[in-house]
Amino acid sequence: MSRLIGSCFLFLFPALLLANTGVAFVHGTGKQTDARNDYWTGAMVDSVRQGLSNSSNYTVINCDFEQFMWDSDAAGCLAGQLLSFINNRNITDLVVITHSNGGNVMRWILSNPTTDSRFPQIISKIRWVNALAASSLGTPLADAATEGNIFEQAVGWLLGYASDAVKQQQVSWMAYYNSNYLYGTSGRPSLPVGFYNVVGSDVDSSPFDSDSYCGGYTLNVGLEVTQEWLDNCSDGFLNCTSQAGAGSVWFYDTQLSNEPLSHNQSRRKCFGLDVVLRNDL
Amino acid sequence: MKSQPFQNLVRWSTSLLLTAGLLTAGEDHNLLPPNQGDVAATAVTRQTWKAAPALPPTAREKVHFSWPLAADESIDTQQPSHQTRSKSYRMLVESADFEKGIALPLETSRPLIKISPQFSADQLPGNYAVQPQDLMLVNKSGQVFRGAAGLDQLAAAEDLQRAHKNHFSPATTIFKLANAVGHQSVYLFAENLDQGEPRRYVIQVFEKHAQIALGLQSNSDTYFAGEDILVNTTWISELGKVETQSMSGALIAPDGRRFDLNFDRGLQSARVRLPQTLGAAAGLWRVEVQAVGRDGDTLIRRDAATAIAVGEAGARFSGDVVVARDGDLLVADLGIETAGPGRYEARAVLFGTDAEGGMVPLAVAHVADLLDQGKQRLDLQFELPAATDAGAPYELRDLRLIHQNAGKLLHRQGVGLRFDPDQP
Structure with missing residues (x-):
């Protein structure tokens, strides 16, 4: 279906046939130095980029997404790496693939284009953003993580384990940022480019089900318990409502295959996700 | 398309x-x-x-x-300010309390419980985790459940770190009580806990299946220094009227300054005046409320928090x-x-x-x-x-x-x- 849509798109807009298409992989919460191997896995990245006319036109972002989304080490770093990629490889048509909080950092750039003169240059090259399991409305688990580390002394609650990125993903915090700084959520103006969500709806961690092992069985064990903190439709870290909370729903995992995509599987080569993303380039 | x-x-x-x-x-x-x-x-x-x-x-x-x-x-x-709906509460306990037993008021069965040891940035948590297999639960009938017998689902500290290392602190554990443990009054004990030096733990209880939530909303999401904030709370109950026994809370600045909320006589609304001088720390301010209510003979505990922005004009x-x-x-x-x-x-x-x-x-x-x-x-x-x-x-x-x-x-x-x- 995606391939069909893509073909129709190219037929309707022949200018894209002349475009130099590239793809960027934007990781989620955490400070990455080798996101290709540590976050996405080489198998996922290499499978997706085969959909490019020039399979070298890809970049894997490595930034410090422990910071608030607007921080120079977060959105600033992302903008720097995206613009270098665009300029160095003469990219005229960029597809951005984000995972989890990476969707928020990308949405910060799209929603606040005048904060940095690089942002409009990047936005003008973006075809669309494919947001895998985006934490657009935050997650109750970020509230739980923050509150679980609150010291009762005066300034102590700042010293807890939760990073700024985790604090930012508390539900009430994201509600504030969505109402006041970010676009694309219900009742707010749409973003300047499409923001298409892939939603993971469940976690399987049965030791007798081979599908539970894709992306790492032990990761799914922890996600299955934390899913209890969430709605029945969730990927172990995010409610489906959060993943579908900004932009448009591209598809739910169960529309892709019979297997749900847990929060860790939605960044890995699991159940044909890589093929759908490849065919979308 | x-x-x-x-x-x-x-x-x-x-x-x-x-x-x-x-x-x-x-x-x-x-x-x-x-x-x-x-x-x-x-x-x-x-x-x-x-x-x-x-x-x-x-x-x-x-x-x-x-x-x-x-x-x-x-x-x-x-865009109205965010309304928080909470079915959870937290408590701060000492490591010695796990030997004496910690009372957990529960509205419903099958709550999720998260235990996090407290440590500062320059400390390593070491082997401080309260592992699910070391738990003992005693329900209101005096029935004792040891280890996994009282649990429906569990995640040891290492399971959580593998799945959520960027989200949960080391040595955090989560488990769900089995339906057989029941509700209202449950006592939590932990064995094999290192009592070499006193430590503090945060216990968070999330009652997913509860029918009573605490709602919390401020009258705006954005304020200027020196303005008054009005905070409203409400019990959201599918069971009937909940009798409020206590309501307290605080406004916490990003730099850690705390300002107590002064609730009215009905324990539903509170006002607090923002300071004229703000700190430079980034982030939103936190409004948090701790409530205790009663539904018949069931004690209800709920904590709720929301976020507001404070700036200078x-x-x-x-x-x-x-x-x-x-x-x-x-x-x-x-x-x-x-x-x-x-x-x-x-x-x-x-x-x-x-x-x-x-x-x-x-x-x-x-x-x-x-x-x-x-x-x-x-x-x-x-x-x-x-x-x-x-x-x-x-x-x-x-x-x-x-x-x-x-x-x-x-x-x-x-x-x-x-x-x-x-x-x-």
Whole structure:
């Protein structure tokens, strides 16, 4: 279906046939130095980029997404790496693939284009953003993580384990940022480019089900318990409502295959996700 | 079906037109007065915190940006503050309490329990985890459940770290009580806990299947220093009226300062006055409430928290607007009054009148620039969609002013201006 849509798109807009298409992989919460191997896995990245006319036109972002989304080490770093990629490889048509909080950092750039003169240059090259399991409305688990580390002394609650990125993903915090700084959520103006969500709806961690092992069985064990903190439709870290909370729903995992995509599987080569993303380039 | 915006291709050329002064002279207008729910400063005040964060070179140029909106987009310019609904509570305990037994009031069975040892940044948690296999639970009938016998699902500390290492602190464990353990009064014990030195733990209880939640909402999501915050709480119950036994809470600044909430006699609303002086720490302020209620013979505990933004009125719209139109470009040049230098941004959504007389969205525009102290201007440049039958009269909705390098919203107005550039 995606391939069909893509073909129709190219037929309707022949200018894209002349475009130099590239793809960027934007990781989620955490400070990455080798996101290709540590976050996405080489198998996922290499499978997706085969959909490019020039399979070298890809970049894997490595930034410090422990910071608030607007921080120079977060959105600033992302903008720097995206613009270098665009300029160095003469990219005229960029597809951005984000995972989890990476969707928020990308949405910060799209929603606040005048904060940095690089942002409009990047936005003008973006075809669309494919947001895998985006934490657009935050997650109750970020509230739980923050509150679980609150010291009762005066300034102590700042010293807890939760990073700024985790604090930012508390539900009430994201509600504030969505109402006041970010676009694309219900009742707010749409973003300047499409923001298409892939939603993971469940976690399987049965030791007798081979599908539970894709992306790492032990990761799914922890996600299955934390899913209890969430709605029945969730990927172990995010409610489906959060993943579908900004932009448009591209598809739910169960529309892709019979297997749900847990929060860790939605960044890995699991159940044909890589093929759908490849065919979308 | 996915769609691609092509308007980016024309954005830069129109900016050049404007720069070259090809627009016709505009008409003077005044902003409408703010309505209830809008955020607006009556006067500007110099910031009390010492220095704005240094701006990178890429944030020093004047930048315009605009994109079209579909006429059928539903845009709500009245964004209420977030209402939190909580079915959870937390308690701070000492490691020795696990030997004596910790009473957990539960409205329903099958709660999820999370235990996190407390440690500061320079400490390692070591082997502080309260592992699920070391638990003992005693229910209200005196029945004892040891280890996994009382648990339905569990995650040891290492399971959580593998799945959530960026989200949960080391040595955190989570488990779900089995249905057989029941509810109302359950005592939690832990064996094999290192009691070599006293330590503190946060226990969080989440009653997913509860029918009673605590609601918490502030009367706005954005305030200026020195203003009063009104906080409202409510029991959201599917069972009937919950009798409030206690309600307390605090407002906590990003720099850690705490301000107690003073609840009224009905224990539903509280007011607190914001300080005149703000700290430089980034992030939102936290409003947190701890409530105890009773439903018959069942004790209900709930904690709730929400977030608000607090800023200083470092700038405001002075009220005068010059509007001009040239072809597909509509410019609203806004007067700004600033208390100090900084990078300021104006943004708004342009609405037009369609053939049926209804107001429909046309475009978003942003502009930001470094401005000195005093009277300044920011010009919003809207690129009108080529394929639209909507026109004058127009409205500037969702009009906002932002101090970018302070990260503060200074003005938010549902409808800022109604105008017809062709009708002086």
